[in-house]
Amino acid sequence: MRDALEPGWVVSDSLTMIGRSLRLSIRNLDALITAVVLPVMLMLLFVYVFGGAIDTGTEYVNYVVPGIVLLCTGFGSATTAVSVAADVEEGIVDRFRSMAISRSAVLTGHVVASVVRNAFSTLVVVLVAVAVGFRPDAGLLPWLGAVGVLLLWVLAITWVSVCFGLLAGSAEAANGMTFTVLFLPYVSSAFVPVETMPSWMRPVAEHQPITPVIETVRGFLLGTPTGTTAWLALAWTVGLLVIAFVAATVLFGRRTAG
Amino acid sequence: MEAHALHKSYGSTTVLDGLDLAIDRGTVFALLGSNGAGKTTTVRILSTLTSPDGGRATVAGHDVVRESRAVRAAISVTGQNAAVDELLTAEENLRMVGRLWRLGAAGARRRADELIERFDLADVRSRRVRTFSGGMRRKVDLAMSLVGDPQVLFLDEPTTGLDPRSRQSVWSVISDLVADDVTVVLTTQYLEEAERLADRVAVMDGGRVIAEGTVDALKRQVGTEQVELVLASSADLDRAARALDVAANLTEGGHLSVASDGTAAHVRHLLNTLERHGVDVATIRLHRPSLDDVFLTLTGSSTGSSTVDRAEEVA
Numbered sequence: 001m002r003d004a005l006e007p008g009w010v011v012s013d014s015l016t017m018i019g020r021s022l023r024l025s026i027r028n029l030d031a032l033i034t035a036v037v038l039p040v041m042l043m044l045l046f047v048y049v050f051g052g053a054i055d056t057g058t059e060y061v062n063y064v065v066p067g068i069v070l071l072c073t074g075f076g077s078a079t080t081a082v083s084v085a086a087d088v089e090e091g092i093v094d095r096f097r098s099m100a101i102s103r104s105a106v107l108t109g110h111v112v113a114s115v116v117r118n119a120f121s122t123l124v125v126v127l128v129a130v131a132v133g134f135r136p137d138a139g140l141l142p143w144l145g146a147v148g149v150l151l152l153w154v155l156a157i158t159w160v161s162v163c164f165g166l167l168a169g170s171a172e173a174a175n176g177m178t179f180t181v182l183f184l185p186y187v188s189s190a191f192v193p194v195e196t197m198p199s200w201m202r203p204v205a206e207h208q209p210i211t212p213v214i215e216t217v218r219g220f221l222l223g224t225p226t227g228t229t230a231w232l233a234l235a236w237t238v239g240l241l242v243i244a245f246v247a248a249t250v251l252f253g254r255r256t257a258g
Numbered sequence: 259m260e261a262h263a264l265h266k267s268y269g270s271t272t273v274l275d276g277l278d279l280a281i282d283r284g285t286v287f288a289l290l291g292s293n294g295a296g297k298t299t300t301v302r303i304l305s306t307l308t309s310p311d312g313g314r315a316t317v318a319g320h321d322v323v324r325e326s327r328a329v330r331a332a333i334s335v336t337g338q339n340a341a342v343d344e345l346l347t348a349e350e351n352l353r354m355v356g357r358l359w360r361l362g363a364a365g366a367r368r369r370a371d372e373l374i375e376r377f378d379l380a381d382v383r384s385r386r387v388r389t390f391s392g393g394m395r396r397k398v399d400l401a402m403s404l405v406g407d408p409q410v411l412f413l414d415e416p417t418t419g420l421d422p423r424s425r426q427s428v429w430s431v432i433s434d435l436v437a438d439d440v441t442v443v444l445t446t447q448y449l450e451e452a453e454r455l456a457d458r459v460a461v462m463d464g465g466r467v468i469a470e471g472t473v474d475a476l477k478r479q480v481g482t483e484q485v486e487l488v489l490a491s492s493a494d495l496d497r498a499a500r501a502l503d504v505a506a507n508l509t510e511g512g513h514l515s516v517a518s519d520g521t522a523a524h525v526r527h528l529l530n531t532l533e534r535h536g537v538d539v540a541t542i543r544l545h546r547p548s549l550d551d552v553f554l555t556l557t558g559s560s561t562g563s564s565t566v567d568r569a570e571e572v573a
Binding site: 012013016019020023024027028090091092094095096098099101 | 330355358402
């Protein structure tokens with residue numbers, strides 16, 4: 001765009017779009033309920049049904065909550081991918097593009113709404129977890145660390161979801177693509193220690209982003225040593241974030257160009 | 259608004275093949291053509307949504323590629339799919355667009371109220387658009403396009419898929435716009451729609467304009483009006499043919515067709531002559547060449563000429 005837009009209007013347009021996406025999130029009640037209820041149900045399932053049979057060397061509820069929170073971000077990402085795909089599929093993005101407004105504002109709206117949705121569902125999950133016996137043993141600083149790592153992860157996974165939404169031709173296809181994000185936590189240390197997996201699967205579980213992120217959150221909340229895992233988690237998350245952000249920007253340009 | 263030698267291809271498919279257009283301010287201009295003629299692509303290029311591969315276009319005095327932001331500030335587009343947020347209410351949709359047009363919160367609310375009034379949406383302003391019928395959704399879509407008082411409004415097949423009553427109401431909205439000095443560019447497959455709304459019509463086929471002019475001028479290209487007389491008996495038919503000096507081969511099944519300028523004076527003269535000769539006329543019909551005739555004649559001939567071209571190539 002040769003004739004640029006004043007920064008003040010970019011902020012104003014972004015705020016309008018954030019308001020739009022947040023309002024749509026609240027109206028899209030099915031997705032919101034799914035993103036909150038499903039992880040809670042899974043947590044109860046794991047704590048009360050499977051948990052007794054899994055030996056993690058600690059109270060199972062304390063072990064599993066970080067995993068459930070990450071699982072939760074998977075459900076949240078499905079909503080984000082679907083809403084981005086729907087916007088591109090239906091005519092609304094064309095309307096925005098034919099107006100003299102900031103181009104990126106639509107995506108900013110989706111991303112901020114996604115982070116807010118995820119923060120909300122994570123909060124609900126953690127509150128229910130505390131009700132069923134989750135007792136993290138952490139001071140203020142480790143808590144902030146855990147929250148920081150999770151927020152960064154949510155942001156990264158949100159941009160990945162935006163990519164899915166832009167890649168998919170339809171809302172249904174976008175929903176299908178997020179299956180990968182939903183599946184990853186099961187092949188990680190989310191529910192069972194990696195050491196209990198067959199030897200051929202262990203490298204897969206260890207060398208995917210979810211395991212170090214979960215281990216880092218566990219480390220912060222349960223006081224177990226994090227060591228290099230925290231750096232590994234940071235590298236994965238920031239790497240993913242940067243790649244997904246660039247990819248989304250390119251895809252958005254391509255998807256909305258003639 | 260002007261377009262000059264616009265070209266656009268997707269892969270090996272040429273969609274626009276040297277399109278030229280000139281549209282005057284404050285007029286309604288219809289792009290008429292069948293599916294795949296290039297109407298939508300033309301609208302997308304003129305509204306900055308797609309960039310042309312070749313050629314130039316200016317809208318409201320600004321180049322659509324180099325000054326796209328200035329163009330966007332002057333236009334609004336209503337595409338084939340209603341560009342509305344279904345989970346938002348009619349009012350919320352309008353206010354959102356108002357804020358994006360920099361009207362401010364209060365200004366956006368005022369403008370939304372005006373448009374709700376004007377489009378007769380007061381009863382449904384707080385209902386989610388998802389619950390609306392196709393016609394009402396289209397109304398909200400049109401209202402959203404008018405929030406920023408655009409100089410130029412693009413309507414891509416504004417009534418496709420609407421029931422007759424909704425079509426009528428969309429038509430009356432578009433007619434009202436002309437009074438506000440808005441330039442309207444609409445695409446349509448319906449000849450009736452172009453005839454009803456447009457000052458000028460461009461007939462598109464194969465990515466170019468094959469005819470352009472007022473509806474009347476296009477019709478004159480095809481043929482004149484005819485008065486069709488249905489006569490009571492074959493004796494009347496003979497008498498009428500003699501009285502009007504019409505060749506008998508123009509009579510057919512008790513009907514007689516006479517070329518006419520379509521004025522009341524000519525029809526009166528015709529009937530008076532027949533009465534003097536004691537001809538009993540049962541009914542009369544005035545047959546004007548419709549835009550259908552124009553369209554079929556024009557596109558038919560262009561297919562014909564391309565066949566000739568191919569034949570020459572082979573030779």
